[in-house]
Amino acid sequence: MSVFRTIRSQMKRKLCTTSILGAILLIASCILYSKITSSRYQRLVRYANEKPESQVTVHDQPQNNLAVVKALQTENQKVIPTQNKVKDKKEAEIKPTEPPVLLGEAYATDTTYMNSKCPERIREVALNIEWLKRIFIHTIPVLQWNDHVTMEEYQRLQIYNLCYGYAIIDFAELKRTLDVLNATANRFMFDDWEVRKSGQKPCIHCAVVGNGGILKDSKKGKEIDDHDYIFRVNGAITQGFENDVGNRTSFYFFSTNTMKNSLWGHKHAGFTGLPQSQETRYVFIPENLRDYLMIRAAATNTTVEFGKDKSSSPPDYFGKQPGPEKFKLLHPDFLRYMRNRFLKAGHWKSRIYRPSTGAIMLLTALHTCDKVSAYGFITPEYGNYSAYYYDRKYTKLIFYGNHHLKMEMNLWQRLHEAGAIKLYMKT
Incomplete structure (x- = not known):
């Protein structure tokens, strides 16, 4: 023992x-x-x-202080009452967070969209709505093109990852891509407006179309197509649904990842290819290096040289030899700005979080169009409708962790109530 x-x-x-x-x-x-x-x-x-010496002026808003950020967060905490009871109370809450220190509030300046002569443009509405006035920057750059290829701008944005900066791409590859985007059409959303506008029409009316089930049997197709420009996203199926959603597409918004996911995930419903027409333009969300490589290959009709999408022939998603005029690339400052000021969710520190592709599309329209009508976006009664208008049977809307759809829903409601957008709701 x-x-x-x-x-x-x-x-x-x-x-x-x-x-x-x-x-x-x-x-x-x-x-x-x-x-x-x-x-x-x-x-x-x-x-x-740090403020770099750059050819593009860095814009620091004097209102960018803790009080403004907290006031916005408090306003965003309001949860719109719904007819559907939320089982998990935490799911419906939007918790305040600290100011976006790591996603800085210094932005470049672009006055492209300040020259509209429309008397009822959204920018005028923004000046009269206190909460919107505090966060709306009229000179935020929406698109990026060859003029943005400077080492100073690259160094300023290199500290931000994903779609919010240039940490995802080295300077040489960025220059090769942006050098291709050197046409007038790459600098301005509505590059054909002078040709298509009738008479002295001063206002650009945009229909921004999501894919929500609320559009099923809506009979809004003609109303949508009567707008000057129509924005669409992801599985934008129109064939067979023209009576509800129309058939024109002026802008298709996507990242390479969401495009491929949509082609795979909605193929069963009839989404077998991106919208293609003479008026259609393709708006890239640069969330990864692959987006810069894809837009360069598509615009120059060459192969994707390396990476996940490496190919032996030019990409054919956008038709045969579409040309650089067909493409637009969102600016990292714009994407960081909308996340910092409009959709800074409680889980903003998560590496995977970003506003949804539909939200990016609608906020782009808000900053470029004179008047915006939104269709097929989430509303408080979302539980009454299937996830998509082309669902053959009822499918419950899924809330993924990389987006905050309820915060987006609250924002659309507030913009609608303020008169900044016209949101389609059945009730």
Whole structure:
């Protein structure tokens, strides 16, 4: 028995020693990680607050302070009452967060969309709505093109990842892509407006069409097609649904990832190819290096040289030899601005979070069109409708973690009530 006690005592001492060493190593690792994280954070904050000498003026709004951000967050916390009871109360809450330090509030300046002579344009409405006036930047750049290829701009935006900056691409590849986007059509959303406008018509009316089930049996097709421009997104199926959603497409919004997911996920419903017509333009959301490679290949009718979409022939998603005039590329400043100011969700720190593709499309219209009508977007009664208007049977709307659709729903309601957009609702 004494032998067993001796062995057990030795084992306890070894386990104790091992535990102490493990604890010491764990504490040391935490201290080292804390120092590295703190250093990296300070570096990012320092870079975010630096104003580079750039050909593009950096625009710092004087209203960008903690009080404004908190006021906006408080307003966004209001949850629109619905007819559908939310089982999980936390799901419907939008919690306030800290100001967007790591997604800086310095933006370049572009006055392209300030020259409209429309007396009832959205920008005039924004000036009269206090909460919207505080967050709306009239000179935010919407698109990027060859003029943006400067080392100063690249260094300013290199600290931001995903679609919010240039961390996803090196300068050489960025220059190769943006050098292709050098036509007037790449700089302005409505590049054919002077040709298509009738007489002295001053206002650009846009219909922004989501794919929500609320459009099923809506008979809004003609009303949608009567707008000057029609925006569509993802599985934008029109054939067979013209009476409800129309058939024209002026702009199709996507990233390479959402395009391919839509072609795969909605093929069963009839989405077998992107909209193609003489008026159709393709608006890229640059959330990854693959988007810069794809738009360059499509615009120059060449292959995707490397990466996940590497090909042996030019991409044919956009028709044969579409030409660079068919393409537009959203600016990282614009995408960061809409996330910071319009849709800064409670889980904004998540690496995967970004506004939905539909939200990006609608907010682009809000900043470029004179008047906006929105169809097929989520409303408080979303539970009464199938997820998509082309569903053959009722399908419940799924809320994915990379978007915050209920915050988007609240924003659309507020914009509608303010008169900034006209949102289609059945009730």
